Amino acid sequence: MYMKKITDNVFWVGKNDDRKVPFHRLILERGTTYNSYLLTTGKPTVIDTVDIAFAKEYVDNLKEVIDLNTIEYIVINHVEPDHAGALPALAARAKNAKIVTTKLSSELLKDMFKLHNREFIIVHDGDRLDIGGKILQFFETPYLHTEETMITYSIDDKTLFPCDIFSTHIANNELFNDLAAGEYIEDFKVYYKLIMGPHRPYVREMLRKINKLEIDMIAPSHGYILRENAHDFIRMYDEMSSLVDDASSKKVTIVFSTMTGNTTKIAGKLAEGLKESGIEPYVFNLKNSNLDEVLDRIQISDGVLIGSSTKYGDMVRNVEELLQALKNMEAKGKLSAAFGSFGWSGEGITHIENYLNDSGFTVINQKYLILNRGIDTPAFPLRIKFADEESLHTAYEAGKIFGEQVLTH
Structure with missing residues (x-):
């Protein structure tokens, strides 16, 4: 039961976990599987491993079906411990294996598992690897659902190994979706909503990358292998990641005050990022705007970005006047975030956040993004020293992130 054939020279060698599994502060009532795959080609290859809790069991079982010293490649699509957790135990026994992964993933794995002395093969979009009878192709899929992730495609088998993407949390012994004993x-869909949904733009990018691939089967790292109607599941991702609402109906107000013009540049890049997300921005410089008009616009907007230069450890005065006026607005749940520029100190944005919290806004910051969206890229509060090209690109990306929060709020 440990080794199950998927297709020619491709075998499932994973773990079925039928407990009520703690996972991302949830309990998986139906359990899950950790799907690892062994390709018994001329250069034997493992694609992903299992949860760290089952590392010894995994390696003990694997050595019953293959001489571990003959394994040439271990492909790691994603470094989380439910997929890469058994890598140290496997690498210790498969001493000749090279680890195939993205550049960022290699850095993380070396530090996490003390693998600095192992040989890594770094792959990028479209790279191919001959594993002796089959060709694997790799595509980077950042933020699905962490920054370092990639997917693996077996050209000869027309099989996609996408790790967490297209997964389902259900413990099962049937393995294939056409043999599923119950509803799945x-x-x-729930898996998509909780794990992939917060990263909608990256789902869209992933779908564009696999659009031209011939895919007969999807072999994810949790739940069923999708060998029946695989394209139906790609279509579901396409539908779920498409905007249901008219994005143009969503509006965000950007309001700021500046001393030297750097905060103006940041506001402009935030607006560009919002537009990229399909959201209409309204931009106000408080130095030449009517306060009542600004308040009216914030009232009808779906979100607000408030920015200020830092002056003597504080925000600019007219920004504070705006924030004091916002305390009288019914703002419960409306999304907001702080941004600003600084030279030698940058406390202004912290004061803006405090006001927004006190006024009942939902403040988008790193804590919010990590807890609610699984996004660990620092975005807000957006604190930029002066405004060079690199930092302005950060502002543009932050605008896109804020736009996505508005669209999916």
Whole structure:
């Protein structure tokens, strides 16, 4: 039961975990599987491993079906411990294996598992690897659902190994979706909503990358292998990641005050990022705007970005006047975030955040993004020293992130 054939020279060698599994502050009532795959080609290859809790069991079972010293490649699509957790135990026994992964993933794995002396093969979009009878192709899929992730495609088998993407949390012994003993489509959709949904733009980018691939089967790292109607599941991701609402109906007000013009540049890049997300921005410089007009616009907007230069450890005075006026607005749940520029100190944005919290806004900051969206890229509060090209690009990306929060709020 440990080794199950998927297709020619491709085998499932994973772990079925039928407990109520703690996972991302949730309890998986139907359990899950950790799907690892062994390709018994001329250069034997493992694609992903299992949860760290089952590392010894995994390696003990694997050595019953293959001489571990003959494994040439271990492909790691994603470094989280439910997929890469058994890598140290496997690498210790498969001493000749090279680890195939993205550049960022290699850095993380070396530090996490003390693998600095192992040989890594770094792959990028479209790179191919001959594993002796089959060709694997790799595509980077950042933020699905962490920054370092990639997917692996077996050209000869027309099989996609996408790790967390297209997964479902259900413990099962049937392995294939056409043999599923019960309902699983809703679980598939819930998985998407909780794990992939917060990263909608990256889902869209991933779909563009796999659009031209011939895919007969999807072999994810949790739940069923999708060998029946695989394209139906790609279509579901396409539908779920498409905007249901008219994005143009969503509006965000950007309001700021500046001393030297750097905060103006930041506001402009935030507006560009919002537009990229399909959201209409309204931009106000408080130095030449009517306060009542600004307040009216914030009232009808779906979100607000408030920015200020830092002056003597504080925000600019007219920004504070605006924030004091916002305390009288019914703002419960409206999304907001702080941004600003600084030279030698940058406390202004912290004061803006405090006002927004006190006024009942939902403040988008790193804590919010990590807890609610699984996004660990620092975005807000956006604190930029002066405004060079690199930092302005950061502002543009932050605008896109804020736009996505508005669209999916």
